[in-house]
Amino acid sequence: MEALFALTLGLLTASGVYLLLRARTFPVVLGLTLLSYAVNLFLFAMGRLSGDVAVLGLSQAPADPLPQALVLTAIVIGFAMTAFVVVLALRGVADLGNDHVDGRADEERAP
Template identity: 70%
Template structure:
C-alpha cells in the first residue's frame, strides 16, 4: 500500500514538473494542478496510511491524525481558487497577445532569440 502510494505521488510530481516546463499555458496549468494533487496526497499520507483502524483516541486503539486531513481540505479549496485565477490569467494573456506561448516568443528560431537576448543584455 505504501509503495503504491509513494509511486503515485512520484508519478504525479514528475508529470507536473514536466508539464510546468512546457511552452504553452494549458500544460502549465495542468502541471500546477498535478503538483497540488501530489502535495495533497503527501500531506494526507503524513497522518498514517492505516486501513481498518478506528478513528477514536484511546489507550489501545490506533488513530489517524486529523490535522493532515484538515490541511488537505484547506489546500483543496486554495488550489481550486489558484487554478481558477491562473486559467483567467492565461485567457487574458491569450486575448492580449493572440497566442498562448508562455514566454511570448512563439515561432522564433534560435538566431532570432540570440539576437533578442543580445539586445536586452547589451552584449
C-alpha cells in the same frame, strides 16, 4: 500500500514537473494541477497511512485528523489558484495573441 502510494506520488510529481516546463500555458496549468494533487496526497500521507477513521469513539486507533484539515485547506486554496491561473492564461491569449508562456509570437519559437 506504501509502495503503491509512493509510486503514485512520484508519477504525479514527475508528470507535473514535466508539464510545468512546457512552453504553452495549457500544459503548464495542467502541470500545476497535477503537482497540487501530488502535494495534497503527500500531506494526507503525513498523518500516516495506517489508522482508522478520524472520529473519536468510532475506532480504537483513530487517524491523526490534523493533516486531513490541512489537506482541505490546501485543496480549497489550490482550487481557487488554479481557477485564477486559467482565467489569466485565457486573458493572455486574448491580450498577447498567443498561448506562449513568455507571450512571444509563434514565429520566434525555436524549431
